[in-house]
Amino acid sequence: MDGGRAAEQGDPPRDGEPPAGGSGGGGCGGPGDVRVATGSPGANKKDAGSSTGGGDGNGVTAAPTVVVAPDNVPEASGRPLKRQKADPAPTEASAPNGAAGEGTSSAASPAGTTGATTPPAAATANAGGKPTAGVDAPTRADPPVIIPAGDCPAGEAVWASLLASNATFAAEGNRPPVEGVSVAHREALAAGQSPAAVVVTCSDSRVSPELLFARGLGELFVVRTAGNTAAFDLTVASVEFGVHNLGSPLVVVLGHTKCGAVAAAVATAADADAMAGQPPGLAAFVKAALVAPVRAVKERGGVAEADFVSACEVENVAAAVRSLVTTSAWMGKAQAGGKVKVVGALYNVAAGTVSEV
Template identity: 45%
Template sequence: MTPAEALTCLKEGNRAFLSDEPLQPSLDRASRLALAGGQKPFAAYVSCSDSRVPPELLFGRGLGELFIVRNAGNTLDIAASGSLEFAVAVLGVPLIVVMGHEGCGAVSAAMAVVTRGERFPGNIGKMVEPIIPAVLEASRLGHSTLEAAVRQNVANAVRELREDSAPALIEAQASGRLLVVGAYYALSTGKVDFFDTAAGSATAKT
């Protein structure tokens, strides 16, 4: 599957989800057994841990189709970055999607640190820290809403994967074997907006 075909599959799946006719992937015993010997996902997905944002359901995908990395705020920590490198170098995925979402608590917490000087206990503060640059950048661009900060956080991660990631990812993109895109999920509508699909195309919304 090419990167463009993989992205089209996700878009079609989300359209079905929006129409209340979600795709019904096979989850039977035969399908499980077929995957027991190995996996061949067509996309790697960096998504927030938020329980309202399950990528498989949003796109109607089944077992073995999405290689998913989830953490609060969909950031590229060591585990996430290493997982993506594995997905590309070993599994050969042609598409990486970084997706933020409406009402993200982690990004909201980062905004509270910037705007009100709030502090969070334990590892929560450490988790929020990598998101702060996105909040500051969105504000510098004149966008002070939570959605703008979420989108900027996605755009920053996409930019890192495109320009400053492991050689395996850079080389795969240079050869056209890999596409890295950003997306925003609206909880209120169910729509996934693939707003950053090519270098330099990221946009922030107020």
């Protein structure tokens, strides 16, 4: 599913994605075919965080960042931003005066100029969507363009129902209704699923969407990542599947208080070596996906020191929402056309309450 995206026109499945089945693509309906102006795709790499460089844990120094200009990016492709590879080494070209042409391309340099060495390309994610340790995230030359969301009555109704159930959970600690986990219900689900909502949430063991929304089997399509980030292809593709193939009219990005991943990002933003004792892959993930929201809060200012971490938790959710609708041209179009409602929310682990952010 790495890098898979649906096409711009209509509502076809993405490359390699199975055709919609069951209630697939139910949604809410919307005002015709809406074209997404994404500016520069791959906005998630900017919104969700960028690495500050450094080694990969094995003594290898990160390559310099290569800035990709907008005209190098296909319009509204929905694919992650990738750095451009360096020009291939020349095969027959020779430098003026018979000297070896260092760092030149196959085309001869203009008179009076010397061949400049092109920095080697550096990828920010491997084939599985995992950030590469010690490599800077690519930089956008222009901000993402977020088009207004269309009305989605079905998504609004599901969200209102989830919040009402959460209020009961917070007050009484109720578990999902018995019929939602019964043997008969479980057996019926073997024929297929049609979850009412997709929930992107943190891997934290204290955050269980089915419990805090009082839902049973088959009612929520849950995608869990450290720090509830939507910065990488695997998460975005999973959300696309839930909306397109299963017909979910609601996507909830659910962060939470006391988030260890956000706390690590706050520490890393203050000290680049804060995670020196952590596994290199984990440290690289925090830099690539979670530090940017922390920096955004700091740059805005006006936040008391005691409230800084809480503000970063909220901004981290907002960044993930933006990633979903700007990285995926298909999701942006679905939201603008009223097929799906995308909402950010925060779960208070002590109070048990969910609130929209």
